[in-house]
Amino acid sequence: MNKLKINILLSFIIFLMISGCSVSRKGTIAITKPIRTIEDITSGKDDSLNIEEIPKVIAISQLGNNTSEKDAPKVLRAILQSHLSNKNFQLIHSKEVDLKNLDNTLTPMQLAQALGADAVLSGKVTDYESFYAGIYAHIKLGVSLELISKDGDRLWHIDKTITSRAGGVSTSPWGLLLNAALAALHLEDKNLFAAADELGREISKSIPEPQGYNGAQLPKIDMVLHDGANTWFKYGDAITLGIKGDPGLRAIVEIENLGSFDLVEIEPGIYTSKINVDKRWQGIDQVVTGKLVDSKGQIAHKISPLGLLKFDNEKPSNVANFTVEFATTNAIKLSWLKSNENFMNYELNYKTDTGENKTTLINNATEVILKGPFKEFEQLNLSIQAVDMAKNKSFQSQIQTNVYPLKFRKVIELDSHLTGSYADISALTKNNSPYIISEHTRFLASSTLLIEPGVKVKFKKTGKLEINGNAYFWGNSSKNKTYTIEFSNESDKSPAKNYLVLNSKGTVEISGLTLFNPGIGIDIKTGTPQLDNVLSNNAKYSALNITGNANVVIKNCELIGSSTSAIVLSGRSRLQISNCELSKNKPFHIQNSSNYPVIAKDVIFDKSASRDVLGKIEVNK
Template sequence: MYIHISSLPFRDLEIFDTDTRLKNAGLEDTEAINRMIAQNPQKLKSILGVDAVVTGEVTHFDQIFIGVYSQIAVGCKVNMWDLNTGNLLWRARHVNRAHAGGISSNPVGLLMAAVAAVWNLRGTEMLSQTDDVFREIASTIELPESALAMQASLPKIDLFACINSGKPFTAGQPVSLRLIGDRDCKAYVDLGEFKSAIPLRPLSSDMKTAVRAEVMHSIQEQYRKSGHELTQDLMRAIEREMASREIYEGVYTVAPGEQMYGLMSKAYLVNSSGSQVTAMDPVHIIDIDARPPNTVTGLTSLSLDQRVDLTWDQNIEEDLAGYEVWMGPSPLSGYALAVALEKNAAVIDQLENFEPAFVKVRAFDTAGNRGGYSRFTKIVSLPEPNLNDLPRPGPSLGGAVVASALLTKDRSPYTVQSDLVVKPGATLHIAPGVEILFLPGTMLAISGGNIAVYGRKNQLVRFSPVSANNTPGSWGGVLLKNSGHAVFEYALIENAETGLTIINSQPLITHTTITGASQAGLHLQDNARPSITCSVLSANQGQGGMVVEGEGIAPVIRNTSFVNNNPFEVQSYAPIELDLTNNYWGVESPGADKFLGQILWEPWLQSPPKRCGE
């Protein structure tokens, strides 16, 4: 309605200004405005600064579908009020009905419908009927003869639209605007109060030829699919209509930092005599958002077993959509997207413990703008929280360990100068890839304390002699006596006197190799209750692979290989039968000569266990 009222020879107040002044006066309710017109019209005049206002009510706005056809109904009633007196100056009412979904026989209607289809414009049928209703209503306003003459000289706009709306435009993206109307005119567009006088220029001859071909093809396809005949007379009429009109095009390129939502574009077409007509596109509302979210701050991490919990400060942008967490192997390069999420917290899981990585976070909004990255932070998943806060002794070790400590690869190799004894209340944590070298006669004793060996398949934790010749019996070995928590994962104990002695302890041992011991690979004494899986005892001398003696012994050993241990793979002096079934004994069919004592070794594995939990 505003388009047609504003084209009349009156001074009008722009829609944006009208809405702003009413809002500032607290008049956002239609009933309140109508009461003011009836009771105090001069106050409304002072608010808006106009002599008259037009109010209206939509009476019809619907589309009824029947098969492939539909009926569109658009209706409105309007009143014009004198704000000096409150009297009614003019009223009108009109309803327009039309059928859609069929084939138009009107050349102009066919042409505009085809253009709308080619440009992927939506809602054009309803908009066309709305435009016709308001044009009919506005035509009933009586004008003086001089004004009627002016109206007759106005140029004509057939179609105007933003042809690529649908989602917010971001920095560098073009807002494309097109207008079809009279030839030999000047055209420009305002985007509300945001940008004005965006020039529209006629398409080049090549582009116009391409558009013409697309439009004609669209019309022909529409007729072909409907089974109707497109006559030569109608084709010529359509071509004449196209030739009589100009297609104007303009582009506004969004600049970084710009942001404005809900823009309605308004086009102006001015002919050579200076007469001007306007058109608005209320269907294709334009949203511009080239303002990225602020840089994320306050990134912190919490190290847990095979995962890291991240938190950061919440961004406050109204159009915030979420965050991206990026992770890489180094602080400055190699980052890849780890996860995208809505909340300001993330869990990065399936990590290798002790393997460092780096993360940074950025926010993104509903328009797809990405903010700056946060400062990177180093993350390390750990089998126990706060492990990285522990003291890190070395590289020389020896004496009593009375408080928990962490041995790390960056300080490796460590050298044990004297017996290293872990006392009650202390835990010795050993990270992947650590190598501990022992001087002759020294050993590692977990005496009432705890030990956690966190090796990995490609980063074993090695317990070895310091001597270059590396002969069996070069150092004392590892003793677990009255230990609390004891875990060995991917460890290698080599060339000790006795590889591992267990007394009154229940260690968990997996993927660990004990080899080259001069007295025995594994010595189980009173109340030894180890759980051993996927491990290897090989080439151990003296008493062989494993010696068992004492009371209360209850080992659980499965999927473990005993290979080339002499004189026996296992010797047992325990008063009970040991269950050592489902292990590999170095050959496909072992004999009883590999064992001494009460040992149940059948059934056995015919080959080394494969995969074994990896």
């Protein structure tokens, strides 16, 4: 063979190789031409149906899945719904089907009877393979379907598999719209949609359909798209719609219950439009149907396989029962009533007393825990709004809370006039100070009383505060002698006999309390109260009167100017006192007639009393 023949042969071989690997270029990205094969394992009508036996009203049930691809049944069902929607059937939409078969337990015959359909198309995805090599995507998708009548007869069946190989992404106008639509679907494998579309198209050609009008051929619609899958729309949003089909026609997209919209042909056979959402639109799961109208007025229609549209232009209901469960320096727990509306999220805003604003988004819950740290006794202004799936917001529900060192559930902030009895967890706050007590006021055994720093309580002549439950007075938060809670008479001309009565077996911790001009400052009848940083000035009788079986610990105190001893003990009461100064008290600093000695450490007595202690005392060094 001479050189000329060899060169010609080599050139021919190279030409064949290039032709076999042909690549088309559309837009700016190379797109390999898809290679598809269709396999019919079995196909056709069972026992050859007569025309009158072909069902007129059909529905498509949820498809089963024998593969690992969770999206395959949903996508293929939507594709079948789309392709069969322009056949001669009366097709019941899948959203109506699922309402009758919520838990997917009805047989095809039962479902047909429940829907009033002649037959139901049911089946399962039997095969799915996905393999990527370079720019190529290899998709194999198989399905087994059967058409079951309302009497339980199998009218038709098919087992079909498609193998698709494609690569690249189109940047043509239609390709961009398709990419946006598929992105909204959140498919893990975007090539699944193309394979399902090809498979659904072939199945729709095979299924027997009722006879239609024998006129001119209707326009052809290949696909109806929108970019609104898995999206809630409201006023101000926009939706892009598209139809691909025969060129030169009038293209319309109809959104169920909301209206029809004309599309513009931007390329031969490619029609698109972007529509703005009207503020009056309200509806969930609205079907999108594309239509092409030819010059003779013939209309072809096809349902979009890209899902249903959702519109919500109504504000959600305000959040009810917005409550602070507890508020500590480490965490704050909030709760509210569950909304009657589905899929509700919440936007929580809170502002600290320093003016700092913070926002937290909460997904479909009825409580939240905000992590600290928070400052002791700072006041937080909290607001919450319900936010629906379309991002509509309710009006704000607001609440205030104060941060406490310990965890208390649902603290009630009391008004400034105290009277009667209290049974809950209650707080006296600096905001509502001063508080007025005009009568014997009790905090019952079931109660807890919290008093914040800076609170002032004023007593009328007949006023008295009695603690039968738990109590925490937080007048100071350090070991220094500071006193920020003040008890005093409303009028020096009408002094109260007693300020505070402790008659509780619960926890009583009093810190940072000043008693100005009391009759008896604190009358302790029972329990084990702990007093820290207590200052008493000019008690008409005594600063502390301890009786019964009370067992008292007091430290870092200043007891000044009591007329009948600063501390008086009787009965079987006990006292441990440390780091205290007692001065200007008469006739004694401590008068103890109890059976037990006073245990004292680092206590300073001035020389004003005729005797420091009357009764038993043990001094620890």
